[in-house]
Amino acid sequence: MILIHSLGVDWRMWEPVMERLAAGRRVFAYDVRGHGAAAGAPAATDMSGLGTDLVGVLDTLELERAHIVGLSIGGAIGQTAAVLHPERVASLALLGAPDHPIPEAFESRARAGETDGMDAQIAPTLTRWFTPEALAANVWGVRYARERIRCFDPADWAATWRAYKTLDVRDRLRDFPAPTLVVAGELDAAAPPTFMSGVAGRIPGSVYRELPRAPHMQSLEQPGPLADILEAFLPAG
Structure with missing residues (x-):
């Protein structure tokens, strides 16, 4: 299983759920280009490049296929990789993740x-x-996120938002063969349930779940209920 974080933080946003998800599974979380240990790497220019980075992570780990879990831009990266290389994605879990950009807001x-x-x-x-x-x-999640944003390089921040503007997966997963889960946070101001139910509706056969009392940062504010949903969806062993 590969976990992909939101824009502006790093792999540690998954720490509250990783121990549970690792029961019977091999779980990896990496820093997206421009984030965490990957800060200062050549800037991302489009989502295709970030999707290709994910496939590169699979290659480095010598994984033919993996279950992909992504929050926000992490889910957008997962969808992009699924469009480019569907054979590498065993399943896809999209948490508060869009399938099309909001160019004006992102810019x-x-x-x-x-x-x-x-x-x-x-x-x-x-x-x-x-x-x-x-x-x-x-709470810890707020303190962690605040410090990650404060330390973020403005050039990496701007480059990632502009890469995010190139997201182009809407209606392109209609024939995606692997199981797909779409999770909306009940209180998500960035990707509300009405938006995420639309994402689910454009992926035939996907499973839609709403996480009660959860905002956008599901893993940081509602880790236990999120782990429950992911464990029910993802195979173990």
Whole structure:
């Protein structure tokens, strides 16, 4: 199983669910280009490149196929890889993940990082990602995400948002043969249930689940219920 994180953080956003998912499974999480240990790598220019990076991870791990789980841009990367190389994807779990971009919003976020700096991105980003209760309690997931955004390189931030603008998978997974799960957070302000049910509707045979009380950062605020859904969907052993 390969876990792909959201834009602006790194592989550690999966730590709250990894132990449970690793029961009977080999689980890997990597840093997307421009994030974490991959910060400063040659900038991503489009989603096809990020999808090809995922296939490169499979090659490096000597995995012919893998179950792909991605949140937000991580799910977009998984869908892109599934379009380019469906034979490499054993199943696909899309958590708050779009199948088409919002170009104006993505470009606005790219420019904001370049012109205003990363400290100015913390409040609007965390407000999209977490519930007011989690923000007020300043739980570990909030503290972790805040620090990742603060330390993020503005050039990597802008490049990734602009690569995200090139997402082109809508209606291209209609013949995708592998099992697909679509999970919407009930309280997700970035990819609400009405949006994610549309993603599920464009992938015939997909399973749609709604995660109660979950915002966009499902693994950081509702790890137990998310692990329940993923464990029910993914094979073990």
